[in-house]
Amino acid sequence: MIESMHDSPAAVRTLDLHIWEWLLALLAAGLVVFVLPIPKIVALALVFGAALIKAVLVVRNYMHLKAEHPLLYVIALFPVLLFIVMAIALLPDIAWKR
């Protein structure tokens, strides 16, 4: 991994700490949005947006995907793509068929 070859352990530890602080801040932001009296659809969009950012932070930094070979991106992202396509394909039949 590129990161481990070029960064000192102290620098990596500092980055890990900053990522953790961001994760906690995003968790707190999601909870604040949840308890605020705002339209539910807006609150859901913000809460899931925060969750997506948290997931990207963990995957890119703690799982080191930002410094990995593109092959690992393909392995990781292909099932996510399949899952999204299948969910969208089933949406008209299950969710909207009353």
Added chain:
Amino acid sequence: MEAAPAHQVEAALAIDDSIQAIPVGRIAIWWFLASEIMVFGGLIACFVLFRLAHGGWDAEAAHVHWQIGAFNTLVLLTSSYTMAMACTAAKADDAARLRICLLLTVLLGLTFLGVKAHEYSLEAAKGLTPWSGLFWAFYYTLTGLHSVHVLAGIVVNFFLWIAARRSSLWPMIQRRIEYAGLYWHFVDVVWIFLFPLVYLS
């Protein structure tokens, strides 16, 4: 057939070399995580689709304890940080720091499971079991399957912590810490999506 120019052959070989430079174990763990994405992705997609089809299950969702879920999210995010520190310590040959970070990760994982068990007991006391309706069947399946994954991660980290106490096992530990870390962070990412889906929607 005409032979390819030398620079093209060299470029192709360079790409091949960089692929071969990825340790087999790392590719294997990413394949395993990809299969796990399909397992959790399928369940989550079913949950979302059924929820949309059944009017949102707002009455049922009002009974979940979002404060407990938020606390467990805090615990799991912190455990991801301690696991990342353990991986950094392993790369830096810092055995003492590795042992501390691994132990903290195990303890945070156990805290997560303990809090989850307490939450289940609160719901069961109110008569909310997996047989109480579709929402609760999904709730217990999703969170239960995730908890089993947390337990598996705890067991792996615990064995690595024991192995890290022996210097003779150190070369073996360093690579396996990375794989255990990838798994642990994946379990954290799953919870990052489960928490808003189950507790805040």
